[in-house]
Structures are given as C-alpha cells and as structure tokens.
Amino acid sequence: MSVLIKTVGFSLGLTLVFTGVANMLPQVEGDAPVDVKVDLSALTMDDFVAMGEDLFNNKGTCTLCHKPAPLGRAPDVQGTNMVAITTERLADERYQGKATDAASYILESMLEPSAYVVAGWGKKGSDDAESPMPAVDKPPIQLSDIEVDAIIAYLQAKDGNEVTVALPSPDAAAEVAKSDAAPGGAGAAPAPAASGEEGLAKYTCTACHALDSDDTLVGPGLGSVGARLSEGEIRQSIIDPNAVIAEGFPAAMPGDFAEKMTVRELEMIVKLLAEKKQ
Template sequence: MNVFAKTIGFSLGLTLVFTSVTQLLPQVEGEAPVERKVDLGSLTMDDFVAMGEDLFMNKGTCTLCHKPAPLGRAPDIQGMDMVSISAKRLADERYQGEAKDAAGYILESMLEPSKFVVAGWGKKGSNDTVSPMPHIDKPPIQLSAMEIDAVIAYLQAKDGNEVTVSLPSPEAAAEVAAAAPAAGGAAPAPAVTAEEALGKYACSSCHAMDSEDVLVGPGLGTIGARLSEAGIRQSIVDPAAVIVEGFPPAMPPDFAEKMTVKELQMIVTFLAEKK
C-alpha cells in the first residue's frame, strides 16, 4: 500500500510539473491582431520614411531576398546607397526602362523588375533577362501607391540623400486609411484557409506552388512526394536544418514564429497533399 501511494504521488507530481512547464511556453494560436495606428492626415516626412522602413521590413517582405551574401537571393539594397547605384544602372547599356532619376528607377524596379536585372541575379536560365522578384503592387504583397512611395522615401533617406517623393495629400491618405488596414488600422487577422495563409506570408513570391519552376526558392508543385508532413514542418520551422542543393539558406529562421499554430498546420497539410 505504501509503494502504491508513493507511485500515485510521484505521477501526480510529474503531471503538475509538466502542466507548469507548458504554461510557461509561448502560446501562439489565438493572439489578437496588434493595433498599428498612424495619423496619415498629419504625416511628416520623417514619419513617411519610418513608414517606408516598416513596410520594407514587414509587409513588403523585401528582406526575404534582399540581404547580405551569402544569405541573400537579391542585391543587399540596405547596404547600398540606392541613389548613386540607381544612376549607374540607368547608364548601363542593358537598361531597358524609361526612368530618368533614382526615384523613377526604384519605382520601376518594384513595378516592372525585369526592365533591368542586375547581373547574376536573374531567374535561373534567363541569362539575367527575367527578374525573380514579384510585382510588389500585385498579390500577394500588393503595396498601395502611397506605400510604394514610402518605401522609395526610405531607400532615399537611409543614406542621407534628399527625398524626392511627395507626402500623400490628406485626401489620398484618408482613402488609403479606409481601404488598407495595414497602413493605419488593425494588423491582418489570422488566415482561415491554407491558401489565405500562403498569401498572407507571401510564400508564392519565392516558391512556385503548382510547378517545380525555380523562382527565388525551389518549386513546391510536388513537395508532398518528396517530404513528409514532419519534413515540411521542419523546413518552415527550422529552414537551416536541411538546405536544398544549389540554394543558399535564404529563408528567415523566424518565419514560423510569425504564424499562428493553426496557420502553420494549414500550410503544412496543404503542401503535404501536393504529390
């Protein structure tokens, strides 16, 4: 009887320990969207530049590819003076665009990235004639004209250059505030479908979802035939664990931390069914 009581006591104690530990772990699922309020009607240029930096780092998903070598899959534009670099690219004989100045070149590079592809950074097999960069004004990133101007302002200002884009008019700012919650309202709500989650985290900006075509990263058209659900989950949660041959470790290590538990599971299940 004494042995039995000790066994029960030990089991209960162990259960309490595990329960306490799980309460200390971060709980991702069910977090409420964070409010990001910006008074667009009274923006200063400093505010506009700060907005551009935030868009560059977050919604624009620019840092997924634009980062220092060897991790980057695109030029490290944060480490470059984009105004002077733009002048050199406008003078390059391979330039096919219509821009006349730095602001125009940066704008063009976001809206029509294949107008000029930096040598060595083109889509594989294109001989640097096709850019792997998505059109930033179209889904899934879909920055507004005002947000694009803010990014240009940031890229000009970060190296001490004059900002040549104009602040949005109060009318334009009010229109964007009403139409785009990310610019002045609540952060995006948790996705409810796998397709919505893939769009929210701009997965298709780097991976072809319905083929094996190489964009920035490998195509995922038949990923379920190559990896189990556990393998797919690991590639998202710990992308450096297994690196596909021929690709640098460009995927952010904290990518999964931005997702809710449900969003991550929906993406894993969706990709596992692609065979």
C-alpha cells in the first residue's frame, strides 16, 4: 500500500508539471484488474469456464480486437459457436494447420495465429497469409497453459458444447502459487512501468503496433512515428485516440488509457515513441 501511495504522490507531482495533460488524466491508477488466486484442488468445471470468460474479457485482452461487428477488429469469437465454425475452418482448402477438433483449433488460433488466417482478416498486404493477432502465450499478453485451457473451456461451454479440455491437475497448483509469489503476480497491484518499453508491454500496445517497423498490424507501425508526429500529437493519440484518426485506419484504439496510466508512464511512452525516427 505504501508503494502505491508513493506512486500516487509522484504522479501528482508530475501532474503539476504536465499541466496541459493533467486536466485529461486522473491522477491515480491502482484500480487495474488484479489477479485472483485460484485453489486448483477445489476447482469445478463451472469455475474453470467462468475463469476463462473473465480471462477473455480482461487479462487476455481478447476484447481489444474481438468485438461484435462493426466495432471489432477481428472475428466475433464470443458471438460465434466456435465448435460449429471449427468444422468449416478445417474443411477450408486453405487450412494447413494441425488441428483436428475444436479444442485443438482454438488452441492453435491462440498460440500460432498465422497457422490459419480467417479470410479477410489477415495483416494488411499479406493476402491473408499472416495474422495480425499476437501469440497469446508471449508478451505482451503472456497467458499460462492453464489460462489458455480455461479460455478454450469457456469458448466451448458458452454455446452449450461439451468441454473437452481437462481441469488443471492439483499438482499444477504449486506452479501457479509460485508465479503468484513473483513480483507483480497475483495479489499485488500492477506495478507502475519503470520504462517506456515496460509501459508499451504493460498496456499491450504491442498487440496492435509493430514498434521497430512501419508494418501494419491492427494499428500503424510505430517504427518511425517520431518522424511523423510531434510529441504532442503522440501524447494526444494515446490519451484521446479518436481526436485524430490515422488515415486509412479504423478507430480501433482503446479510449481508456488515460484512465489507466500514471502521468509518468504516459510521458515515458511518449518520449520513447518520439525518438523513433528510423
């Protein structure tokens, strides 16, 4: 708690410095979702499914892109019976992955998004050969095996389909407990990012933006954004993304970063991006 208060104090200090921004930013974070400890030995399948739903909507950041049309930047996974659609996907002549059923198809979609790209949703210019979706077991999303299974269970169960993934064995509890004890793990409020790089990962900017090139993922590549936009414009595009929409792009950038970031995190990110001039 004292760390949090210190952070708040620091943020407030900086708020006075960045007065222009201060009006638009609340001074505190701290209400970001906090991981909950799970007792795996007492876990029922209903709990596991509920955990998967929560992961999909929150920590997994799936809803950054997977929303109902016309808002979504990806197929509406929650609004689709994924078990039924799997039959179509696997029968597609373009399908060259290794999945044999819904659970393995959903798993492959999450870990190797480019194994099969849903028609029309490929990375710009890739002719549907490359997916803009980040692998969810890698940074910035970085879900564990158990979390990935929970999402599969949720996607099967939500339309009344049989859940075919197994509950995590209680032996896995030790592993979960261990990572919980790590700094920033469950129970701790998310630590403020210590650098611009950490900030970009913490706020999953890299799920939608390439940082070292101008390749388009969901949003424009930021490899030379500093040559294109001033610091002020970069700051505005983060805290008020719909004020100016980059040409040729949908207004798909989340609008709530200003509520989540500390002023210091914002300024570190802005500085880092402003230096990207290639």
